[in-house]
Amino acid sequence: MPIRLTLSQPDFPERFIDFLGSKREASVDVQDKVSAIIADVRARGDRALVDLSRTFDRVDLDALGIKVSDAELDAALASIPEETRAALDFAKARIEAHHARQKPTDETYVDAAGVTLGHRWTSVDAVGLYVPGGTAAYPSSVLMNAVPAQVAGVPRIVMVVPAPDGVIAPLVLAAARLAGVHEVYRVGGAQAVAALAYGTETIRPVDKIVGPGNAFVAAAKRQVFGKVGIDMVAGPSEVLILADGDASADFIAADLLAQAEHDTAAQSILITNSPELADRVEQAVEGMLATLPRAAIASASWRDHGAIFLVDSLADAIPLVDRIAPEHLEIHAADADALAARVRHAGAIFIGAWTPEAIGDYVGGTNHVLPTARSARFSSGLGVLDFMKRTSILKLDADALEKLGPAAVRLAAVERLDAHGRSVSIRSNR
Numbered sequence: 035m036p037i038r039l040t041l042s043q044p045d046f047p048e049r050f051i052d053f054l055g056s057k058r059e060a061s062v063d064v065q066d067k068v069s070a071i072i073a074d075v076r077a078r079g080d081r082a083l084v085d086l087s088r089t090f091d092r093v094d095l096d097a098l099g100i101k102v103s104d105a106e107l108d109a110a111l112a113s114i115p116e117e118t119r120a121a122l123d124f125a126k127a128r129i130e131a132h133h134a135r136q137k138p139t140d141e142t143y144v145d146a147a148g149v150t151l152g153h154r155w156t157s158v159d160a161v162g163l164y165v166p167g168g169t170a171a172y173p174s175s176v177l178m179n180a181v182p183a184q185v186a187g188v189p190r191i192v193m194v195v196p197a198p199d200g201v202i203a204p205l206v207l208a209a210a211r212l213a214g215v216h217e218v219y220r221v222g223g224a225q226a227v228a229a230l231a232y233g234t235e236t237i238r239p240v241d242k243i244v245g246p247g248n249a250f251v252a253a254a255k256r257q258v259f260g261k262v263g264i265d266m267v268a269g270p271s272e273v274l275i276l277a278d279g280d281a282s283a284d285f286i287a288a289d290l291l292a293q294a295e296h297d298t299a300a301q302s303i304l305i306t307n308s309p310e311l312a313d314r315v316e317q318a319v320e321g322m323l324a325t326l327p328r329a330a331i332a333s334a335s336w337r338d339h340g341a342i343f344l345v346d347s348l349a350d351a352i353p354l355v356d357r358i359a360p361e362h363l364e365i366h367a368a369d370a371d372a373l374a375a376r377v378r379h380a381g382a383i384f385i386g387a388w389t390p391e392a393i394g395d396y397v398g399g400t401n402h403v404l405p406t407a408r409s410a411r412f413s414s415g416l417g418v419l420d421f422m423k424r425t426s427i428l429k430l431d432a433d434a435l436e437k438l439g440p441a442a443v444r445l446a447a448v449e450r451l452d453a454h455g456r457s458v459s460i461r462s463n464r
């Protein structure tokens with residue numbers, strides 16, 4: 035059973051803090067295990083990839099090859115049913131159109147002192163896309179990672195994806211081909227992240243690694259940060275549904291389970307002002323679980339990490355939403371727009387009963403790689419800017435330097451950096 039707490043109960047503050055702090059994954063030995071995997075890949079390169087993939091993914095990469103060939107990618111694209119190809123094309127076009135609007139523009143201007151200031155955006159040279167594949171295949175995640183990289187103009191887009199038992203879903207490879215990924219490697223987990231960061235004989239290193247994954251992938255991304263850039267750490271999926279008493283219990287149950295079926299560590303939360311709706315949602319979840327193919331995963335997630343919070347009014351729920359900072363927030367309420375406007379911390383907001391989060395997973399156009407585990411308090415979902423960086427530009431002439439120089443010389447003096455001061459003063463009074 036999910037936990038159920040009422041905002042007005044005396045011990046709510048402590049119980050809510052416990053809930054926020056509860057760990058959903060990452061046993062204590064994940065960090066050490068990941069450090070050892072990274073060290074192994076750094077020391078033994080491809081051999082480590084082969085051995086680790088045999089252990090964790092039951093795959094013989096000596097036989098299959100680490101790199102997925104162009105012929106395999108072409109064959110995968112040719113093999114998918116026409117309707118599926120059309121759905122992928124449709125999704126890609128929508129994701130592309132939305133992300134094109136995120137492309138930043140360069141700017142330069144001359145200020146009152148005659149100084150030219152500006153900034154210029156350039157893409158990273160090479161990016162590694164982690165596409166998860168341990169327990170489910172995610173062709174949609176290929177598009178969500180690769181399309182913004184393409185829009186940003188990244189010249190080398192590399193993808194890694196695990197091949198459990200030697201198999202990568204053809205749709206994943208088809209999506210990679212469709213999205214213009216340049217290189218694909220059948221390696222997953224921490225070993226794939228290490229290979230992207232440090233390189234092996236087969237995989238050249240990249241500058242930045244993006245994409246979601248399990249606890250091992252997340253820990254590895256944290257550990258290689260600094261050698262390469264990373265996006266946010268996106269872990270097990272989450273949804274928080276905020277609903278009033280008139281909401282559909284069936285819609286809500288279906289949406290809670292859509293998240294729970296991702297992972298036993300996924301989290302689905304309902305906040306409502308109606309105890310009666312909460313009861314109906316619990317019943318509907320049980321009913322739907324009976325026919326769900328991934329019921330074992332979804333029911334474990336709902337049982338171990340699910341939560342129902344009861345509030346007097348939905349306005350009271352907003353501070354709770356902000357403290358949870360969910361990856362996805364759905365609002366099923368008469369005043370959904372107004373409530374949405376008041377939320378400050380959420381990876382993505384889905385407004386109204388006709389906007390299931392699953393639409394955002396696939397075809398809405400917004401990105402589904404989003405911050406989890408409360409990191410929406412300080413980070414954003416994947417977007418074009420994750421593949422770009424900004425260079426600032428400054429240009430002065432002699433007159434402008436006369437105006438700015440004295441203050442710089444003064445500040446250099448108080449910092450006792452004489453060479454700094456001289457590099458400015460040497461240009462003055464010539």
Ligand SMILES: NC(=O)c1ccc[n+]([C@@H]2O[C@H](COP(=O)([O-])OP(=O)(O)OC[C@H]3O[C@@H](n4cnc5c(N)ncnc54)[C@H](O)[C@@H]3O)[C@@H](O)[C@H]2O)c1
Nearest residue numbers: 090166167168169196222223246247248268270271402403
């Ligand atoms: N936030 C998002 O945008 C988003 C999108 C899609 C998926 N997800 C999440 O990504 C995750 C995907 O996880 P997954 O497991 O299916 O795939 P994954 O590709 O992230 O992980 C599989 C890899 O984990 C490694 N591994 C497994 N057990 C290990 C062990 N005991 N020791 C060392 N390495 C081990 C293996 O190398 C394997 O290749 C889920 O939690 C899902 O919810 C998030």
Ligand SMILES: N[C@H](CO)Cc1c[nH]c[nH+]1
Nearest residue numbers: 172174175271272395402
């Ligand atoms: N809901 C996941 C992000 O939390 C993304 C996804 C991919 N496929 C289906 N769903």
Ligand SMILES: [Zn+2]
Nearest residue numbers: 292293296395
């Ligand atoms: Zn999903």
